[in-house]
Amino acid sequence: MHTARTFAAKEQRRHPTLLHLLKHLLMRLLITLVALFYAVFPLRSQHQEEHGTCGYTGISPWIDWYQRNGTLFEAAEDGDTAWLYVPVTLHLVGTSNGTGHFPLEQAITALCWTNHLFEEARIRFYLMPTDPVRYYNNSSWYDHDFSGGFNMLNTVVPSLRNRLNIFVVGNPAGNCGYAWMDAVVMRNSCSGPDNITWAHEIGHHFSLPHTFSGWEGFDWNYSQPAPPTISGWAVEKTDASNCYSAGDGFCDTPPDYLNYRWPCDAAGLSTVPQKDPDGVTFHSDGSLIMSYAFDRCSGRFSPEQIAAMRANLQTEHKSYLQINTSMPELPDDAQVELVSPLDSTQFVQYNHIELKWKKVPGARYYVVEISRTPTFSQRFYSETFVDADHAVVTKTLPNNWTLFWRVRAYSDWDLCQPHDQAQVGSFRTQNLSATNELERRVAFMLKPNPATAAHPAQWVAQVENAMTVALTLHDAAGRLCWQDEVRLYPGENTIALPTAQLAAGIYTLGVRNELGLAVRRLVVAE
Numbered sequence: 321m322h323t324a325r326t327f328a329a330k331e332q333r334r335h336p337t338l339l340h341l342l343k344h345l346l347m348r349l350l351i352t353l354v355a356l357f358y359a360v361f362p363l364r365s366q367h368q369e370e371h372g373t374c375g376y377t378g379i380s381p382w383i384d385w386y387q388r389n390g391t392l393f394e395a396a397e398d399g400d401t402a403w404l405y406v407p408v409t410l411h412l413v414g415t416s417n418g419t420g421h422f423p424l425e426q427a428i429t430a431l432c433w434t435n436h437l438f439e440e441a442r443i444r445f446y447l448m449p450t451d452p453v454r455y456y457n458n459s460s461w462y463d464h465d466f467s468g469g470f471n472m473l474n475t476v477v478p479s480l481r482n483r484l485n486i487f488v489v490g491n492p493a494g495n496c497g498y499a500w501m502d503a504v505v506m507r508n509s510c511s512g513p514d515n516i517t518w519a520h521e522i523g524h525h526f527s528l529p530h531t532f533s534g535w536e537g538f539d540w541n542y543s544q545p546a547p548p549t550i551s552g553w554a555v556e557k558t559d560a561s562n563c564y565s566a567g568d569g570f571c572d573t574p575p576d577y578l579n580y581r582w583p584c585d586a587a588g589l590s591t592v593p594q595k596d597p598d599g600v601t602f603h604s605d606g607s608l609i610m611s612y613a614f615d616r617c618s619g620r621f622s623p624e625q626i627a628a629m630r631a632n633l634q635t636e637h638k639s640y641l642q643i644n645t646s647m648p649e650l651p652d653d654a655q656v657e658l659v660s661p662l663d664s665t666q667f668v669q670y671n672h673i674e675l676k677w678k679k680v681p682g683a684r685y686y687v688v689e690i691s692r693t694p695t696f697s698q699r700f701y702s703e704t705f706v707d708a709d710h711a712v713v714t715k716t717l718p719n720n721w722t723l724f725w726r727v728r729a730y731s732d733w734d735l736c737q738p739h740d741q742a743q744v745g746s747f748r749t750q751n752l753s754a755t756n757e758l759e760r761r762v763a764f765m766l767k768p769n770p771a772t773a774a775h776p777a778q779w780v781a782q783v784e785n786a787m788t789v790a791l792t793l794h795d796a797a798g799r800l801c802w803q804d805e806v807r808l809y810p811g812e813n814t815i816a817l818p819t820a821q822l823a824a825g826i827y828t829l830g831v832r833n834e835l836g837l838a839v840r841r842l843v844v845a846e
């Protein structure tokens with residue numbers, strides 16, 4: 321797959337008149353490759369789903385060339401301590417009806433952690449200021465097989481070559497992520513804090529093979545001595561005699577044959593012993609990001625892997641290197657100053673809350689959170705706003721509660737901000753339009769309204785303290801059609817109304833107890 325991609329990029333530049341023919345050929349080649357992929361690894365998707373693996377096989381032509389010509393880079397490496405800055409565009413893909421987008425806040429956190437993992441490589445990622453994030457509503461991209469992935473990447477990436485394109489989707493062909501067609505594609509559920517999947521796929525993007533290169537998708541009884549070759553590829557021995565021509569082609573990544581997600585012991589080694597072709601027993605090194613060790617085991621690239629990634633960035637991905645000095649950081653103690661509401665003496669309408677804060681100089685992204693507790697352990701609401709100093713929250717929050725809120729600031733450059741510095745504000749939710757105590761204490765709505773026979777109405781009520789209410793349903797002529805007494809418990813209560821039995825028309829729902837009376841109009845449609 322990498323072969324096809326590199327071929328296309330080079331040939332299109334050299335022979336623009338052949339572009340059309342080449343595109344056609346490339347399309348056919350890729351379709352064949354996709355078909356071959358399934359033919360060769362028919363059980364692969366299932367296997368990957370189960371273990372959350374990465375869907376990358378093989379050695380790219382670039383790394384093959386690099387490893388054959390490593391001496392070209394040796395001189396440069398010695399004094400090569402400059403930071404390399406990589407612009408990123410995030411592509412957050414949701415379903416066709418606009419749901420499921422990976423939250424921008426979490427993508428920023430994932431990049432923050434990725435920067436930490438690339439620190440030793442002196443590679444730093446930042447959001448491309450002119451094009452930081454794009455959103456898509458496309459179910460066949462959100463949950464895709466490889467042909468859907470091809471369609472997505474082929475539609476978006478060719479015109480965006482001068483930055484690292486990171487896609488986050490719901491299901492990238494059964495994998496946790498993959499690097500293909502000069503982009504990386506991540507699964508939303510493999511993109512949480514402390515996840516190394518982003519660093520792993522970006523490692524592939526910058527040419528790195530797996531440490532167990534050649535063993536991908538190969539079933540093997542590890543108690544047996546390994547064969548001298550696997551998938552036509554030399555098997556790396558423990559004595560380092562063939563380390564530059566076998567496995568991943570690096571000598572500072574020891575042999576590793578484990579092609580499934582594996583746990584490590586206290587020393588960070590695999591619990592499963594393996595035998596090299598000479599019958600020598602060894603355990604795999606779980607600290608390497610390019611292995612399949614569990615995320616908690618891994619966190620580093622080897623010096624030779626780092627040199628290869630830097631060389632790749634300076635040649636194949638040279639177009640990424642647009643700046644060579646860092647941009648200003650936000651101060652770590654930068655607090656977003658809250659304007660209003662500040663404390664729980666302030667009452668706000670529970671389903672329409674305006675939050676105001678002061679912008680931080682240099683910041684661009686503001687993550688707003690609302691929680692029941694000042695530690696924000698359980699969040700009712702979080703959303704990222706760009707260049708904003710206020711937000712209107714229309715999501716229905718619990719009524720009659722004291723809630724806490726905070727705002728954290730990020731910039732395109734500074735993607736890590738400590739949480740513990742944030743100023744915390746609070747407010748008390750209430751139904752300010754209430755005309756009596758019952759209306760104030762109970763937040764409720766009817767849905768759907770109009771109701772139909774197929775979709776009967778439900779009364780959804782939120783209360784802080786338990787109470788009993790009498791419900792009545794009257795028709796337009798004032799006749800009582802239904803009544804019931806229900807007990808409401810703290811939190812959200814859902815009560816089904818018998819609208820399926822009612823004739824089409826306009827009805828009045830009455831809610832009554834010692835605190836007062838509330839009425840709502842309910843429409844029953846054909």
Ligand SMILES: [Zn+2]
Nearest residue numbers: 374375376530
């Ligand atoms: Zn991988």
